Amino acid sequence: MKTDHYEARFAGVGGQGVILAGKILAYGMVSFEECRAIETPTYTAQVRGGATKVDVVIDKNHIEYPRTENLDFFLCLHQKSFNIYFKEIKSDAIVVVDPNLTPSIPEKITQKLVLVDLIDIAKKQMGKTLYAAVIAVGIFAGMTKVIKESNIQKAVLDKAPKGTEIENLKAVKLGLELGKKALRSKDAIVKLTVEDAFIPPNADK
Amino acid sequence: MAFEYEKYLRMDKIPHLWCPGCGIGVVLKAMLRSVENMGWDKNDIAFVSGIGCTSRAPGYIDCNTLHTTHGRALSFATGIKLAQPAKHVVVFSGDGDATAIGGNHFIHACRRNIDITLVVVNNNTYGMTGGQHSPTTPIGYKASTTIYGNIDPTFDICLLAKAAGASYVARATVNKGKMLEKYITKGFEHKGFSVIVATANCHTQFGRKNKMSDPISARKWIESREIPIDKARNMKALELNDKIITGEFISEEPEQTYWENYNHPIHEYTEAYQRIREKAQAQDKH
Amino acid sequence: MKKSVRFYSGAELVGKAAIDAGCRFFGGYPITPSSEIAEYMSVEMPKVNGTYIQMEDEIGAMGSIIGASLTGAKVLTATSGPGFSLKQENIGYAYMAEVPCVICNVMRGGPSTGLPTALAQADIMQAKWGTHGDHPVIALTPAYLEEIYELTIKAFNFAEIYRMPIMLLLDEVIAHLSAAIELPKKEMLVIKDRRKPTVPPEKYFPYDTAYGDVPPMANFFEGYRYHVTGLSHDKTGFPTTDPDLVQADQERHLRKVKANINNIIDYEYYQMKDAEVIVFAYGSTARAARVAVDNARKLGIKVGMMRFRVIWPLPETEILKLCSKAKAIIIPEMNMGQLSDVIERYAADRTKILRINHVGGVPIHPTDICNVIKEAI
Numbered sequence: 043m044k045t046d047h048y049e050a051r052f053a054g055v056g057g058q059g060v061i062l063a064g065k066i067l068a069y070g071m072v073s074f075e076e077c078r079a080i081e082t083p084t085y086t087a088q089v090r091g092g093a094t095k096v097d098v099v100i101d102k103n104h105i106e107y108p109r110t111e112n113l114d115f116f117l118c119l120h121q122k123s124f125n126i127y128f129k130e131i132k133s134d135a136i137v138v139v140d141p142n143l144t145p146s147i148p149e150k151i152t153q154k155l156v157l158v159d160l161i162d163i164a165k166k167q168m169g170k171t172l173y174a175a176v177i178a179v180g181i182f183a184g185m186t187k188v189i190k191e192s193n194i195q196k197a198v199l200d201k202a203p204k205g206t207e208i209e210n211l212k213a214v215k216l217g218l219e220l221g222k223k224a225l226r227s228k229d230a231i232v233k234l235t236v237e238d239a240f241i242p243p244n245a246d247k
Numbered sequence: 248m249a250f251e252y253e254k255y256l257r258m259d260k261i262p263h264l265w266c267p268g269c270g271i272g273v274v275l276k277a278m279l280r281s282v283e284n285m286g287w288d289k290n291d292i293a294f295v296s297g298i299g300c301t302s303r304a305p306g307y308i309d310c311n312t313l314h315t316t317h318g319r320a321l322s323f324a325t326g327i328k329l330a331q332p333a334k335h336v337v338v339f340s341g342d343g344d345a346t347a348i349g350g351n352h353f354i355h356a357c358r359r360n361i362d363i364t365l366v367v368v369n370n371n372t373y374g375m376t377g378g379q380h381s382p383t384t385p386i387g388y389k390a391s392t393t394i395y396g397n398i399d400p401t402f403d404i405c406l407l408a409k410a411a412g413a414s415y416v417a418r419a420t421v422n423k424g425k426m427l428e429k430y431i432t433k434g435f436e437h438k439g440f441s442v443i444v445a446t447a448n449c450h451t452q453f454g455r456k457n458k459m460s461d462p463i464s465a466r467k468w469i470e471s472r473e474i475p476i477d478k479a480r481n482m483k484a485l486e487l488n489d490k491i492i493t494g495e496f497i498s499e500e501p502e503q504t505y506w507e508n509y510n511h512p513i514h515e516y517t518e519a520y521q522r523i524r525e526k527a528q529a530q531d532k533h
Numbered sequence: 534m535k536k537s538v539r540f541y542s543g544a545e546l547v548g549k550a551a552i553d554a555g556c557r558f559f560g561g562y563p564i565t566p567s568s569e570i571a572e573y574m575s576v577e578m579p580k581v582n583g584t585y586i587q588m589e590d591e592i593g594a595m596g597s598i599i600g601a602s603l604t605g606a607k608v609l610t611a612t613s614g615p616g617f618s619l620k621q622e623n624i625g626y627a628y629m630a631e632v633p634c635v636i637c638n639v640m641r642g643g644p645s646t647g648l649p650t651a652l653a654q655a656d657i658m659q660a661k662w663g664t665h666g667d668h669p670v671i672a673l674t675p676a677y678l679e680e681i682y683e684l685t686i687k688a689f690n691f692a693e694i695y696r697m698p699i700m701l702l703l704d705e706v707i708a709h710l711s712a713a714i715e716l717p718k719k720e721m722l723v724i725k726d727r728r729k730p731t732v733p734p735e736k737y738f739p740y741d742t743a744y745g746d747v748p749p750m751a752n753f754f755e756g757y758r759y760h761v762t763g764l765s766h767d768k769t770g771f772p773t774t775d776p777d778l779v780q781a782d783q784e785r786h787l788r789k790v791k792a793n794i795n796n797i798i799d800y801e802y803y804q805m806k807d808a809e810v811i812v813f814a815y816g817s818t819a820r821a822a823r824v825a826v827d828n829a830r831k832l833g834i835k836v837g838m839m840r841f842r843v844i845w846p847l848p849e850t851e852i853l854k855l856c857s858k859a860k861a862i863i864i865p866e867m868n869m870g871q872l873s874d875v876i877e878r879y880a881a882d883r884t885k886i887l888r889i890n891h892v893g894g895v896p897i898h899p900t901d902i903c904n905v906i907k908e909a910i
Contacts, residue, residue: 065540065711072713073538081540082710085566085650107824108710108817109896257760260771290756295600306760306771311753313603314762315596316626322593326600326608327753329584330558334604334754352596355589520584527579 054119059175064096070197180217268462270447318349357411370449378452544569550685557583560597605752625664651894652705808837825902
């Protein structure tokens with residue numbers, strides 16, 4: 043990791059798997075990047091269908107204050123949770139949303155905005171929407187470079203349920219390519235659709 | 248040969264605090280005889296109670312004895328039994344203790360069918376605190392808190408226990424010590440949660456307010472209302488109003504094949520939990 | 534090179550530490566935000582031949598652990614504010630009958646149902662005065678995951694050493710965050726067990742002060758056949774109303790903690806050498822306070838922190854000394870000043886007490902504390 047301190051938030055509604063995205067990232071940072079990480083899921087009475095998020099605080103050193111203060115990265119898969127959790131975000135942070143589920147974004151957004159049809163991509167490329175969370179982790183790694191590509195792949199493999207390794211690896215790779223594409227783009231608002239979601243043959247090189 | 252109660256009593260704690268002629272003494276005797284019938288070692292028995300006249304009984308018994316908070320005896324007893332399933336746990340409770348403040352513990356101990364024997368001495372009142380009305384004070388009767396006549400309907404403790412899942416339930420009155428002894432012994436033998444209700448007189452509190460202030464008249468009142476369960480089965484509900492039905496309400500041994508047939512409603516709780524331990528440990532190895 | 538990484542949440546660490554301390558009985562009842570501890574115990578207890586039971590209510594859960602403890606088991610229950618209130622009568626019983634047990638309270642806002650899912654430090658006073666009558670209190674307030682493990686084990690040791698209920702107070706921040714932590718090796722742990730009688734049953738008295746203020750405790754079913762009651766009792770365990778005996782017994786109960794206070798108090802100084810302003814903090818609030826102290830130091834402010842790992846009993850001597858010397862004492866708490874009220878009494882007029890009281894369910898931010906530090910000088 044290039045910076046000493048990094049804060050990321052993955053938000054959505056219960057059942058989308060965003061909590062898993064945070065767990066994978068925290069695990070990857072600690073296991074493969076010589077970092078400390080604290081992962082705090084939302085804690086509400088609602089589980090399915092309610093606004094949910096996970097905050098991951100990453101630091102090269104001991105983390106004293108365990109909560110987020112200035113988010114570097116915010117990924118959101120639902121308007122409900124965008125309205126609640128779009129706060130504490132740095133002015134130059136990266137904001138990733140699925141525009142089909144999060145149509146209403148503030149007009150004067152200062153952050154780099156990435157609109158990615160994440161659920162659509164998961165459905166069409168992976169066959170199941172539940173891979174959206176793992177694709178999201180890939181987007182995070184591809185865009186931020188906080189965690190090496192090889193390391194996020196290892197983390198996904200370690201956390202994937204047995205028998206789903208191939209699919210999950212494909213999902214994270216899809217995410218990595220989407221993330222890198224967003225990073226390369228000079229546009230203020232980057233749009234990524236299912237057409238952008240593919241793994242080039244030399245992706246592992 | 249006379250029964251040696253001294254063998255089971257802490258004689259240095261006698262005289263007891265109960266009133267002369269109190270029904271609790273009869274129940275205590277029946278219980279000690281039942282211990283003798285079982286041949287249990289005193290070291291292996293825990294007598295647990297809550298608060299009230301009845302709940303003072305364990306203090307006089309030379310076993311492991313625990314006098315807990317009001318209504319909570321069954322929860323303490325559940326902890327003891329689960330921690331030491333091979334030992335014998337007996338709870339001694341009153342009608343107020345077991346069915347009012349302890350009502351929740353009562354129905355859930357029944358539901359779990361944990362191998363504990365509960366003896367409820369039902370004297371229709373809170374004796375120790377001065378004769379207030381309890382969940383078993385009959386309608387129309389007087390208590391220190393119902394001087395105009397009680398309007399609170401009563402629980403039938405046996406039917407409540409049976410409905411909640413207890414697998415041995417019986418009732419006898421203190422007029423029939425031998426019958427009480429038989430049922431308590433059966434409760435001890437029974438694998439599962441047993442409830443034995445002993446209908447007893449409290450002439451001092453309940454009796455005094457209802458024109459039966461001596462032990463004889465109070466026990467006669469009980470006797471006049473007793474109906475054996477076989478006879479009761481052929482009677483109409485209205486005829487049974489105000490009656491004390493005695494006998495065995497349910498006596499079902501737990502199904503040994505519980506684990507294979509897990510839908511079977513009757514299993515003993517500590518045995519079932521042992522299966523959980525085995526299952527957890529097998530998965531852990533895996 | 535891949536490290537062996539295991540993430541633990543604070544709730545899991547309470548359970549893990551309990552088991553490592555020898556806990557073999559958990560009686561609980563679901564309540565937010567402590568249920569994760571019960572869930573962990575329901576999985577782990579049967580693996581170690583222990584027992585997990587979900588009782589019918591909070592009162593029953595407390596009763597069940599007291600019963601199990603009397604048979605010799607180390608026992609735990611976990612709850613939150615409303616459940617803690619319900620348990621209080623039986624907690625008093627455990628004080629009176631001197632039954633070792635640990636009660637973990639993951640605090641939430643109150644009174645009544647309050648804020649079930651948000652964080653608070655609302656039960657600092659309930660831990661001290663929740664049950665009726667006078668009694669000794671030991672309550673621990675960990676701030677870090679490693680410390681949850683360490684202090685949970687310590688709580689079990691205190692319970693065994695002093696034969697009394699011990700309060701382990703967590704807040705939602707540290708109960709639910711997860712991080713990879715390194716646990717001490719099992720052989721490094723110091724585990725204490727209750728002192729058992731060495732005399733034969735006929736010479737045993739359960740509350741025999743001949744052995745000091747903490748009498749040896751026999752297990753049920755091991756031949757001692759003694760009596761336990763919540764009534765005031767003499768050394769035999771049987772009820773007494775003798776004023777002298779009752780008075781002496783109450784004094785002995787309090788003495789268990791008072792006479793051993795130096796073995797119980799547990800606090801940490803941070804940047805205290807030249808500190809003129811001092812922050813008193815505990816639990817997760819202390820983490821924000823520590824950041825605030827660092828930030829204020831960068832501004833050249835001489836500020837330090839005293840952090841309580843054990844909140845009851847307080848280190849009175851040290852607090853009194855600091856009250857005489859500090860320009861100001863700042864106390865951030867996620868309640869309306871439950872510790873502040875106590876410290877104010879120590880301080881009298883010798884120093885000013887500045888309170889930061891948040892009860893809205895969101896954490897106190899380092900900036901909130903830093904601003905007050907700046908005001909204090």
